[in-house]
Amino acid sequence: MNTKLPPRTVERLSKYRRLLDKYKDLEGAHIYSHKLAGLLNLTPEQVRRDLMLIGITGNHRRGYNIKELIGMIGNTIDRHEGQQVALVGIGNLGRAVLGFIRKAETRMNIVAAFDIDRSKINTHIGNVPCFHLHDARQVVRDKSIRIAILTVPPEVAVATTAMLLQSGIRGILNFTSVHLDVPPGIYLKDYDIITSLEEIGFFIQE
Amino acid sequence: MNTKLPPRTVERLSKYRRLLDKYKDLEGAHIYSHKLAGLLNLTPEQVRRDLMLIGITGNHRRGYNIKELIGMIGNTIDRHEGQQVALVGIGNLGRAVLGFIRKAETRMNIVAAFDIDRSKINTHIGNVPCFHLHDARQVVRDKSIRIAILTVPPEVAVATTAMLLQSGIRGILNFTSVHLDVPPGIYLKDYDIITSLEEIGFFIQE
DNA sequence: CATCAATTGTTATTTTTTTCACATTGTCAG
DNA sequence: CTGACAATGTGAAAAAAATAACAATTGATG
Numbered sequence: 320m321n322t323k324l325p326p327r328t329v330e331r332l333s334k335y336r337r338l339l340d341k342y343k344d345l346e347g348a349h350i351y352s353h354k355l356a357g358l359l360n361l362t363p364e365q366v367r368r369d370l371m372l373i374g375i376t377g378n379h380r381r382g383y384n385i386k387e388l389i390g391m392i393g394n395t396i397d398r399h400e401g402q403q404v405a406l407v408g409i410g411n412l413g414r415a416v417l418g419f420i421r422k423a424e425t426r427m428n429i430v431a432a433f434d435i436d437r438s439k440i441n442t443h444i445g446n447v448p449c450f451h452l453h454d455a456r457q458v459v460r461d462k463s464i465r466i467a468i469l470t471v472p473p474e475v476a477v478a479t480t481a482m483l484l485q486s487g488i489r490g491i492l493n494f495t496s497v498h499l500d501v502p503p504g505i506y507l508k509d510y511d512i513i514t515s516l517e518e519i520g521f522f523i524q525e
Numbered sequence: 526m527n528t529k530l531p532p533r534t535v536e537r538l539s540k541y542r543r544l545l546d547k548y549k550d551l552e553g554a555h556i557y558s559h560k561l562a563g564l565l566n567l568t569p570e571q572v573r574r575d576l577m578l579i580g581i582t583g584n585h586r587r588g589y590n591i592k593e594l595i596g597m598i599g600n601t602i603d604r605h606e607g608q609q610v611a612l613v614g615i616g617n618l619g620r621a622v623l624g625f626i627r628k629a630e631t632r633m634n635i636v637a638a639f640d641i642d643r644s645k646i647n648t649h650i651g652n653v654p655c656f657h658l659h660d661a662r663q664v665v666r667d668k669s670i671r672i673a674i675l676t677v678p679p680e681v682a683v684a685t686t687a688m689l690l691q692s693g694i695r696g697i698l699n700f701t702s703v704h705l706d707v708p709p710g711i712y713l714k715d716y717d718i719i720t721s722l723e724e725i726g727f728f729i730q731e
Numbered sequence: 732c733a734t735c736a737a738t739t740g741t742t743a744t745t746t747t748t749t750t751c752a753c754a755t756t757g758t759c760a761g
Numbered sequence: 762c763t764g765a766c767a768a769t770g771t772g773a774a775a776a777a778a779a780t781a782a783c784a785a786t787t788g789a790t791g
Contacts, residue, residue, distance in 0.1 A: 326724065327778070333723040337702060351738070359704055363738090364780060371740065379739050380787040396727045404722065415621035419718060423702055427722045466725055490725035492718075496543060496629055498565055506728045508721050512625060512698075515714050516610065516633045517539040518532065519672055519696035521602045522712045531748070557768070569769095570750060577770065585757045585768050 351382035408471030455486040557588035614677030661692040
């Protein structure tokens with residue numbers, strides 16, 4: 320489908336779906352744009368525009384069919400059979416993130432973990448097999464991995480990223496506070512806890 | 526100082542400072558806007574405008590004085606003697622986040638942790654004392670805590686948030702995937718791993 | 732069956748953020 | 762001392778995102 324959606328819209332679509340997922344079995348259930356907006360602190364107009372952009376049509380009297388909505392969002396933002404994701408860096412943060420994602424219901428499948436600590440290689444974390452980073456190219460290809468979650472120590476963030484890019488990774492969720500330089504075509508999302516805290520700190524001053 | 530900076534600018538200011546912090550002892554060192562921009566994948570104009578907004582003046586020949594720059598960013602986005610932060614929810618994710626922040630160099634001080642598990646109360650995690658959530662009001666006031674990092678299980682996210690708000694917290698960094706409703710004046714920042722992954726998944730399709 | 736209230740779909744407007752463009756200025760070379 | 766280069770500072774333009782406004786539609790109601 321059309322890949323020209325605004326990033327903000329994609330973010331919100333993901334949230335709509337997650338919020339609505341719990342009602343997915345209620346056949347015929349509907350929701351109004353203002354209700355959905357209220358639940359997520361958005362405006363109804365924003366919700367309607369987002370849904371319009373992915374071609375969802377609501378009922379003028381009953382609102383949007385929840386099941387159809389979940390389905391259409393899926394058609395838009397999911398790959399066909401889920402995305403394969405690798406966790407890179409099996410420290411405390413990495414393990415915690417892994418646990419978090421496995422508890423959440425999502426189409427993102429963590430299918431491999433990478434580290435350089437020999438004692439971790441060939442073990443399983445949860446049920447995720449652990450490989451040496453040097454084998455990334457092979458594993459990434461074999462398992463059709465396209466996304467990496469980067470939870471390595473800052474010192475090795477840049478070098479690790481270079482290896483990941485060589486191995487064919489297309490998107491990176493960067494938990495290190497290190498700035499990464501990626502070529503065009505690679506989608507990088509920074510997850511910078513410190514910056515977020517400082518931002519909060521600034522905006523609560525008055 | 527002026528609190529009307531665009532959120533994006535505040536985010537970038539935090540990043541400028543973190544990047545430049547390693548040069549803070551080089552007396553008289555300067556950096557050009559285009560150099561700083563290159564390091565963070567921004568445009569030089571954007572950098573200059575951000576700095577202009579907080580009243581920094583560069584040298585037309587040598588660029589911006591790094592030390593002054595770090596100082597001015599601090600004047601703008603820091604509270605006077607750092608911010609007091611509480612970690613709420615001492616599970617794996619909470620502990621990992623705590624470890625991460627303590628390794629990073631930042632003015633955000635984690636001064637208390639909260640949980641409801643009796644076995645954790647009155648212990649220390651790292652050197653952070655752990656309290657029962659019921660004592661939040663008291664502790665928050667005593668320690669001048671203004672920001673909470675929320676790493677509790679999703680089932681209790683809403684109830685916990687209500688308690689935090691009652692105790693006088695002003696800002697929340699929300700690691701749960703649960704949507705939180707906060708009154709005006711409270712600054713909430715969602716840290717939604719799943720949404721971020723799905724966003725990456727969408728944008729690498731083509 | 733006509734009315735009415737409520738909601739959608741979408742165009743227009745406003746606001747926010749980024750980018751462009753260029754006059755201005757500090758420093759260095761000669 | 763002077764000219765020229767290479768920055769900065771900033772108004773203006775453009776792009777992106779959010780909000781407002783309102784006609785069109787639906788279905789419930791009397």
